[in-house]
Amino acid sequence: MKFSEFWLREWVNPTLNSAALSEQITMAGLKVDAIKSVADDFHGVVIGEIVNCYKDIHNTKVNLTKINIGNNKLLNIICDAINCREGMKVVVATTGIILPSSRYKIISTTIYGIVSEGILCSFGDLGINNDFSKIIELPINAPIGIDIRNYLQLDDKIIEISVTSNRGDALSILGIAREIAALNILSLNIPNIESVTVTTNETCAIFVDATIECPRYLCRIIKNINLKVLTPLWMQEKLRRSGIHSINPLVDITNYVLLELGQPMHVFDVDCIEGEIVVRMAQEDENFISLDGTQIKLNKDTLVLADQHKILAISGICGGKYSGIQDNTKNILIECAFFNPLAISGRARRYGLYTDASCRYEHGVDPELQYKAIERATQLLVDICGGKVGPIVNRTQENHLPKQITIILRHEKLNLLLGYRITEEQVTDILKRLGYEVAFSIGAWRVIVPSWRFDIQLEEDLIQEVARVYGYNNIPKIPLTTNLTMTQHCETNLSLNRVKNMLVDKGYQEAITYSFVDPKMQQLLYPEEKTLIILNPISHEMSAMRLSLLIGLLSAVVYNQKRQQRRVRLFESGLRFIVDSQSDLGVRQEFMLAGVLSGNRYKEHWDIQSQEVDFYDLKGDLESILDLTGKLEEISFCAEANPALHPGQSAAIYLSDERIGFIGVIHPELEGKLSLNGCTVVFELLWDKIIDRILPNACAISRFPANRRDIAIVVSEHIPAAQIIAECKKVCANQLVNINLFDVYRGKGVNKGKKSLAISLILQDTSRTLEEEEIAAIVNKCIEALQKQLHATLRN
CATH class of the missing domain: 3.30.56.10 (Phenylalanyl-tRNA Synthetase; Chain B, domain 1)
Structure with a gap:
């Protein structure tokens, strides 16, 4: 909201300069965003009167004028403004003056043999706005010879503030003045608002059907107004400094009262109203034509003002085309109402009709303000436009007005x-x-x-x-004091921060996505799962509670890929929501850890060829996490169908015999539907299933030499390497300190359906040096076990 500092000081005038006043407003909770001058710095521009004005015989578009600027001084000034006429009070810049618009000094100019001794100024010339088409027309009682800076109060400042959604009372000069008065222990200079004398008995029939949405509706008829008059300059200036352009006296007066008191009002042309007026809810898809001619189909939860044939206005938001004020309007109906904020909230945004009125009604208008506001507007209207005033028609339902708290x-x-x-x-x-x-x-x-x-x-x-x-x-700054106690930390619990730090060290970034997801995207990934749907969602694309953290992570991958990010590594921890009739409220919440890999395996480097990530990149990172539990030996990756994952590049993750998650490449058919580019690998774990860890046992490093033996075996294609390693560990007792798969071969010399695996065995004892016979015996045990259990053969 913008307002004039001088206007505020008419209501309350603390002994503070502009900067201190702004600081006080901010500290009161109404943040000042900007302070700027009403006009640039200039001096010596005065008020004059056109005592003579006639067209130049050489150029009829030019007016030759004589200007009285006081002290018995007349100036010859040539002016081409369309509104220049004899008798006008104008703004005169004489020779030697520097105006803000040009920054050049005014000099005498000879045109057609006539010397022009200055210029008649527009608002644009003074740097107040961009209108150079017309010279400023001052009131007829403006004193000649007075500096225009003093007359128009151009030393004023425009203060712009941000008002939070809970402070609708501060969206007016009255509201801000209340705050300043309270802070400085001052009284308010409230304008004297008296009831205007009724001079006609004419009224209109008003019915309020929607009494909950509109518990108070006031209106009155004013006849025979004169719309040919100009809005007073003082009012135009206050509106302009508040960011509102002058339109006509009726609109300007309602805008003025809106800014002054905070009460929105609307004016209708009575002669365009047909029959009775009713405040009601719109019918579904009922048509409304706005002031600019836009046709809008209304929802049935929209409050409207209508006559017997058409909608006159969307209540609290804007008026309609067929009852708006025209240049020839003579008789008007002025409306002033209290609308329930819930009846207005969201409608302006829905129809794209955000207005100053809707802003204030959504924040909440004082329900006791309507009588003062309609009398204030009537008073100003009669003073400016004349007219015969009818009585106030009052439709109030006290039981639906807000109750005092x-x-x-x-x-x-x-x-x-x-x-x-x-x-x-x-x-x-x-x-x-x-x-x-x-x-x-x-x-x-x-x-x-x-x-x-x-x-x-x-x-x-x-x-x-x-x-x-x-x-x-x-309030003095006093250090907080408390009795600190050390919280218990269980070493057997795996720390989530420890896992997060490990993933960050591996190049991942933590993401935090919404728990609300697109139901269509979720259906693609989990076609057989029930989804919890939100009745009042933020949007349709966020109307389902997530069954997995992967929905948000995959959306983040797509977002980054569209912005030319060729290497995406993300992880997230959070809740998923499963429909479960056995749980409280029918929803089971489970804490999950999930991650996603996409794009290049390594960052761009001149010495490294670009390679795309695959299943094993993520599996390695995941095994690093699972190794923190001390239970990696108990973890197994088993092939298992998952509609979201590639059938040949995915696995369920088991801890002993309990399923704790999954890993895999997104199914090729889903990549296109999800707009993913290239291979995308994902994992998700039930955090509660891996939180318990086995504490590591510290032991001395063996002083005796380690021995490496390699074996190459041929096994069936479907046997996983993990099963081979597990069989070796079973028979090697404590002397096997490490086992590793270091080569996989398919091709010449290996039958179709078979593969050759090369395994290294590191053997070492903690108490002695192993003899060659002992080493050979251990290796033979491994070979025999593999032959017996997996039908393996040694490769030649």
Whole structure:
């Protein structure tokens, strides 16, 4: 919101300069975003009067004028503005003046033999706006010879603030002035708003069907107004400095009252209204034509104002085309209402009709403000446009208006939360200054919240109010004291941070994705699983609770690939949500750890050929994680069907006989549907199944030599290397310190359906040097076991 500092000071004028005032507004919770001058620095430009104006005989587009600038001084000035005429009060820049628009000094100029001794200024010339087409027309009573900077108050500042969603009361000069008055212990200079004398008995028939959405609706007819008059310059300037362009007196007056008091209003052409007026809910797909001619189909939850044949306005948002004010409008209906914020919220965004009115109604308007606002607008309208004023038509349902809230504020609770004691008298004074009704008794205040503060609901809200007005800077900084106790740490629990750090060390980045996912994408990955659907989602693409962390991670991979990221490594930990009738609320939540690999195996390097990641890259990283549990020997990777994964490059992960997760390459058919580029490898683990770890046993390094023996065997193609290694470990007792697969061969010399595996055995004893006979015996045991269990043969 933008507003004029001078306008604010008409209501409350603290002894603070602009910078200090802005700082105070920010510390009160209304953040000041910017302060800028109304106009650039210039001096010597004065008010003059055109005493003579006629067309030049050489060029009829040029006016030759004589300008009275006071002190019996007349100037000859040539002007080509279309609105230049005799009798106007204008803004005159004489020779020697430097204007902001050009930064050049004005000099006398001879045109057609006539010397021009200055220029008549537009707002553009003064650097106030970009309108150079017309010269400034001042009120007829503007004093000649006065500096225009003083007359238009161009030393004013425009203050722009950000108002949080809970402070709708601060979206007006009145609301901001209340805050400044409370902070500086000053009284408000509220304009005198009296009831306007009724001069006609004409009214209109108003019915309110939607009393919950519109518990108060006021309106009145004003006849025979004059729309040919101009909006007073003082009002135009206040609107302009608030970021609103002047349109016509009616629109300007309602905008002025909106900024001044915070009450939105709307004006209709009475002669365009057919029959009775009703405030009701729209019918499904009912048509509405906006002021700019846009046709909108309304939902049935939209509040409207309608006559017998058409919708006149979307209530609280904008008016319609067929009841809007025209240049020839003579008779008007002025509306002022309280709409329930829930009835307005979201509708403007839905229809793309965000307005200042909808903003204020969504934040919440004071339900006691409507009488003052309609009288204030009527008063200004009659003063500017004239007209005969009808009585106010009032349709109010008191039982549907917001109820006054009473809150008990305990002194002990206030001191406890602030960590500082504020006296009873200070608290009472602060609350009263803010407009609360306060009564203190036995260590607590009974506080009645003012009608304009929709955001105050709890005792904690009042404590915040007291703290911000007392001044956060005035609360001393006292170090927190507490009794520290060491939390128990179980060494047999695997730390999630330890796993995260390992993945980061391996080049992964942690991702945090939404628990809400696209149901279509989830259905692709889990076609046979039930999904928990959200009734009121953020969007349709986020309407399902995730069955796996992979939905979010794969979306992140696609996002990065579209931005030319050729190497993506991500992991995430979090909850998944499984439909389970046996669980509380029918949902089982499980904590998961998941990861994804895509793109190049290594970072780009001149000495390394580009290679794409594969199943074994991720399997190696995953085994590093599982090794932290001390149970890697008990882990097995077993082929198992998964509709989301490649049937030949995927596996279920088992700890002993319990399934704890899976790993695999995304199915080729899904890659295209998910917009994935290239091989994408994923894993997911049930965290609770791997959290228990076996503590490592420390033992001395053997002083005796290690011996390596290699064997090459031929086995069936379907036998995994893990099974071969497991068989060797069974028969080698404690002398086998390491076993490793170092070569796989298929081709010449190996029958089809077979493969040759080369395995290294590292043998070592902790107490003595192994003899060659002992080593040979161990190797033979391995060969015999492999021959017996796996039908392996030694390769020639």
